[in-house]
Amino acid sequence: MSRPLRILLSCPPTRRCSSFVSRMRLVNRLKADDDACAAALHGGRIFLFHSLSPLLQRTDRGTFRTSALTGSDLQSILKKLGSDESLLKESVLIGCSEQNQAQFCLDVGKNTVNPGYSRFWSCSGLCSGELDQAAVEEQCGGTFVDLRKAFFLLTSAEAPLVAKGQALLRWHQTNRFCSATGQPTHRNQAGSQRFCSSGSAIYYPKMSPVVIVLVSDGTRCLLGRQASFPRGMYSALAGFCDMGETLEEALCREVAEEVGLEVQNISYSSSQHWPFPHSSFMLGCHASVSPAHSQLNVDHSELEDARWFSLDEITCALQVKSPPRRGDPPVLWLPPPHAVANRLIREWVDRQRRGEDRP
Numbered sequence: 309m310s311r312p313l314r315i316l317l318s319c320p321p322t323r324r325c326s327s328f329v330s331r332m333r334l335v336n337r338l339k340a341d342d343d344a345c346a347a348a349l350h351g352g353r354i355f356l357f358h359s360l361s362p363l364l365q366r367t368d369r370g371t372f373r374t375s376a377l378t379g380s381d382l383q384s385i386l387k388k389l390g391s392d393e394s395l396l397k398e399s400v401l402i403g404c405s406e407q408n409q410a411q412f413c414l415d416v417g418k419n420t421v422n423p424g425y426s427r428f429w430s431c432s433g434l435c436s437g438e439l440d441q442a443a444v445e446e447q448c449g450g451t452f453v454d455l456r457k458a459f460f461l462l463t464s465a466e467a468p469l470v471a472k473g474q475a476l477l478r479w480h481q482t483n484r485f486c487s488a489t490g491q492p493t494h495r496n497q498a499g500s501q502r503f504c505s506s507g508s509a510i511y512y513p514k515m516s517p518v519v520i521v522l523v524s525d526g527t528r529c530l531l532g533r534q535a536s537f538p539r540g541m542y543s544a545l546a547g548f549c550d551m552g553e554t555l556e557e558a559l560c561r562e563v564a565e566e567v568g569l570e571v572q573n574i575s576y577s578s579s580q581h582w583p584f585p586h587s588s589f590m591l592g593c594h595a596s597v598s599p600a601h602s603q604l605n606v607d608h609s610e611l612e613d614a615r616w617f618s619l620d621e622i623t624c625a626l627q628v629k630s631p632p633r634r635g636d637p638p639v640l641w642l643p644p645p646h647a648v649a650n651r652l653i654r655e656w657v658d659r660q661r662r663g664e665d666r667p
């Protein structure tokens with residue numbers, strides 16, 4: 309039996325660690341030490357997924373929150389459902405709470421079937437088999453909700469947690485073979501790495517870098533929509549970075565490709581992990597064009613439409629709380645508060661109100 313983690317992981321007695329530092333060190337240690345990570349599972353909190361949909365609970369106020377079980381509670385539930393502890397060990401580490409409790413995600417749906425999933429605990433095909441969704445929901449008192457819906461039902465504190473968990477679970481489910489040798493890969497206990505069984509390669513979870521930019525001409529901001537967006541929704545321009553590009557190069561290329569403009573005055577705002585459709589690392593920026601060079605030439609193979617919007621139009625759109633329904637009059641709808649696009653738009657509005665963005 310391992311020593312209690314709090315002792316194992318504490319800072320040297322002469323130096324007091326801040327709680328942030330000790331949490332980061334706890335996570336780092338659990339990634340490196342399979343035994344410590346397996347021990348942490350029992351006292352940790354585990355967020356359940358079924359076929360990549362997170363388990364949510366409805367609160368008394370009708371809102372939704374994530375539902376995390378302790379390792380021991382989950383163990384009893386798994387036992388009741390005819391499963392065993394080896395399924396618990398397929399959990400992946402996603403972080404650590406402010407109370408220094410390790411946080412994990414576990415998919416009990418059909419994608420978990422992966423004989424030899426763990427490097428240290430051999431599993432037969434059966435032990436990592438799918439659990440019945442309705443039976444798990446009943447035992448846990450929650451509902452598995454598609455991530456696209458769940459992400460926007462949760463608060464901005466909880467949404468990134470399930471997004472990260474789903475992205476990590478998805479990465480494991482789609483990286484079971486080494487792309488160099490074709491051999492199966494195996495994970496460490498935390499799920500922060502996969503190893504080729506031939507010993508020739510280590511793989512780490514990946515995100516694709518995406519630049520997202522709100523272009524301003526001083527009094528208006530530029531938003532575009534793809535045909536696949538929900539009705540009425542426009543967002544900041546975005547695009548995947550090409551191999552070898554800087555953030556600035558990717559930004560200038562994307563704007564040139566999509567709307568035919570040359571931007572200047574690029575400034576970085578903030579970033580976010582975006583789980584849709586796969587894992588992207590969104591790098592949010594502002595940029596500008598002069599009003600004399602704001603004529604759009606939209607590439608309709610990329611965007612259904614792109615337009616300049618005034619401060620009044622954006623201010624009204626920020627008040628719209630739900631997407632327009634079929635039959636409703638056309639209304640501009642902006643990406644929801646969790647999206648970095650929304651943050652860029654709000655920053656632009658603030659700057660306009662302070663008169664900072666005008667030419």
Ligand SMILES: NC(=O)C1=CN([C@@H]2O[C@H](COP(=O)(O)OP(=O)(O)OC[C@H]3O[C@@H](n4cnc5c(N)ncnc54)[C@H](OP(=O)(O)O)[C@@H]3O)[C@@H](O)[C@H]2O)C=CC1
Nearest residue numbers: 516518543546547548582584585588590643647648649650
């Ligand atoms: N969080 C937020 O606020 C927002 C997030 N986004 C996200 O930004 C992402 C990128 O925006 P989008 O305008 O679609 O990007 P792009 O303008 O780069 O166009 C997407 C196309 O680029 C190609 N592509 C190149 N590299 C990749 C890669 N690594 N992964 C996937 N496709 C690639 C694909 O073309 P092909 O299919 O022809 O191969 C794809 O259809 C989207 O996933 C979107 O969800 C967008 C707006 C707001």
Ligand SMILES: [Mg+2]
Nearest residue numbers: 545546547610
């Ligand atoms: Mg794009």
